[in-house]
Amino acid sequence: MSHKVLLVEDDRAIATVITEALRDEGFDITACASIAKRDALLSDASFDVMLTDIMLEDGDGLDGIASVREKAPSMPVIVLSAQNTLDTAVRASDSEAFEYFPKPFDLDELTQAVKQAVAQSPRSSASEGEGEGGDLPLIGRSRAMQDVYRMITRVLRNDLTVLVTGESGTGKELVAEAIHQLGSRRTGPFVAVNMAAIPHDLLESELFGHERGAFTGAHSQQIGKFEQANGGTLFLDEIGDMPAEAQTRLLRALQSGRIRRVGGRQEIGVDVRIVAATNRDLTPMIADGRFREDLFYRLNVVPIHLPPLRERREDIGALTRHFLGQAREEGLPQHSVSEEAVAALSAHDWRGNVRELRNHVFRLALMARDEVIDAELVNDLLPKPVTNGAGESDNAFEASLATWLDLKRPADGSLYHEALAEFEKPLIEHALRETNGNQLRAAELLGINRNTLRKKLGELDIRPEHYVQRR
Numbered sequence: 235m236s237h238k239v240l241l242v243e244d245d246r247a248i249a250t251v252i253t254e255a256l257r258d259e260g261f262d263i264t265a266c267a268s269i270a271k272r273d274a275l276l277s278d279a280s281f282d283v284m285l286t287d288i289m290l291e292d293g294d295g296l297d298g299i300a301s302v303r304e305k306a307p308s309m310p311v312i313v314l315s316a317q318n319t320l321d322t323a324v325r326a327s328d329s330e331a332f333e334y335f336p337k338p339f340d341l342d343e344l345t346q347a348v349k350q351a352v353a354q355s356p357r358s359s360a361s362e363g364e365g366e367g368g369d370l371p372l373i374g375r376s377r378a379m380q381d382v383y384r385m386i387t388r389v390l391r392n393d394l395t396v397l398v399t400g401e402s403g404t405g406k407e408l409v410a411e412a413i414h415q416l417g418s419r420r421t422g423p424f425v426a427v428n429m430a431a432i433p434h435d436l437l438e439s440e441l442f443g444h445e446r447g448a449f450t451g452a453h454s455q456q457i458g459k460f461e462q463a464n465g466g467t468l469f470l471d472e473i474g475d476m477p478a479e480a481q482t483r484l485l486r487a488l489q490s491g492r493i494r495r496v497g498g499r500q501e502i503g504v505d506v507r508i509v510a511a512t513n514r515d516l517t518p519m520i521a522d523g524r525f526r527e528d529l530f531y532r533l534n535v536v537p538i539h540l541p542p543l544r545e546r547r548e549d550i551g552a553l554t555r556h557f558l559g560q561a562r563e564e565g566l567p568q569h570s571v572s573e574e575a576v577a578a579l580s581a582h583d584w585r586g587n588v589r590e591l592r593n594h595v596f597r598l599a600l601m602a603r604d605e606v607i608d609a610e611l612v613n614d615l616l617p618k619p620v621t622n623g624a625g626e627s628d629n630a631f632e633a634s635l636a637t638w639l640d641l642k643r644p645a646d647g648s649l650y651h652e653a654l655a656e657f658e659k660p661l662i663e664h665a666l667r668e669t670n671g672n673q674l675r676a677a678e679l680l681g682i683n684r685n686t687l688r689k690k691l692g693e694l695d696i697r698p699e700h701y702v703q704r705r
């Protein structure tokens with residue numbers, strides 16, 4: 235199916251250029267030059283995406299956008315404008331435009347934006363479940379995901395370093411892959427390295443390679459991931475788990491565009507786009523010296539944040555259908571989901587995010603007897619929340635710790651300190667609450683020195699005056 239694009243543009247030269255570029259990419263374009271014609275076309279047919287100029291021969295293209303939204307509520311709209319004022323940008327974003335392009339714009343960027351927009355228009359997502367979705371890997375049309383897509387389109391035509399943040403399982407690696415696949419480096423390699431999965435003493439050699447004899451066990455020369463990714467994209471996952479020496483070496487490589495293999499003398503030029511990711515908040519790690527601030531700024535040129543799934547529940551239906559399609563491709567029976575089942579899935583918190591949802595949907599596809607998966611089965615298979623009821627208080631800490639470990643997965647070697655830090659703040663807050671904000675008594679209750687408590691209050695950003703109850 236070729237995707238249908240409605241172009242509303244009264245400048246014939248621009249209309250021709252856009253039409254030709256999009257036709258080359260296989261889109262089916264209908265062009266018109268006025269608001270009246272636009273409204274007539276939208277009444278007769280549905281489109282995957284609309285591109286519109288603002289100044290049109292019969293009025294302002296954004297003024298009537300509410301009626302367009304009524305006719306086609308989920309059709310992404312891309313705004314093109316020669317009036318590059320903040321006001322126009324703000325109006326474009328108020329109209330919930332998918333993307334806003336000030337003229338003159340880069341035709342390639344516009345084409346990429348149209349592809350992104352089309353991938354999430356309802357006409358395309360209707361076929362996602364059948365596995366016919368476009369070649370774009372990311373599913374979801376929530377506002378949060380649209381922000382993510384917008385950021386992705388902004389980095390496709392450049393090599394800026396991207397830092398993807400978000401809880402585990404939110405799709406950070408998928409974003410890195412999308413940037414690679416849709417960007418100008420798509421013909422080059424995509425190489426992923428997970429810092430948390432590689433023993434610290436081997437990490438530098440893994441990233442930068444080593445010469446024969448560089449260390450015990452280095453029997454032959456090895457090419458590192460940087461060199462393997464030459465001409466393509468290097469995805470550095472769990473960047474917060476990098477040991478200090480490797481951070482320094484990485485910073486040097488990013489600054490100079492050159493690397494040196496472990497044990498090697500020669501500097502080797504590498505042409506690599508870096509996408510890094512972390513599920514940990516790097517700010518406290520920078521504050522206590524575990525992560526280099528200068529490296530953070532080098533990596534965080536373009537930040538892309540993926541919100542947890544529980545903050546974009548409206549994506550759960552589309553994701554579920556998508557994963558049912560994947561399950562079928564992997565040989566499981568074909569299933570669909572009832573509306574009630576989607577509601578039940580949407581009510582769950584998905585602490586493991588999209589990864590947990592995906593696993594759950596695969597389990598559903600395996601267990602369901604009927605073609606349609608219902609809410610009862612969803613609820614039967616959902617993990618039961620950990621209860622801290624009577625008789626279970628002994629396990630309460632253990633259960634909370636297990637949940638925390640699932641979510642945060644601190645690096646090897648930092649578990650003890652991170653777990654204590656996590657535990658410390660609520661404990662001190664509890665002591666202050668118990669003692670009405672009296673630091674001396676709180677210190678006694680905790681059994682720690684008063685000065686130690688004062689230091690901790692500063693470090694953990696706790697305001698004791700907030701706990702003083704006025705009578």
Ligand SMILES: Nc1ncnc2c1ncn2[C@@H]1O[C@H](COP(=O)(O)OP(=O)(O)OP(=O)(O)O)[C@@H](O)[C@H]1O
Nearest residue numbers: 371372373401402403404405406407408513588589
């Ligand atoms: N928006 C999405 N659309 C479709 N599939 C998704 C989406 N987000 C995540 N997934 C799927 O969920 C799983 C987890 O995604 P991914 O590995 O990219 O997460 P991550 O944030 O990198 O996790 P971690 O921090 O644990 O490495 C993968 O199977 C991925 O394909």
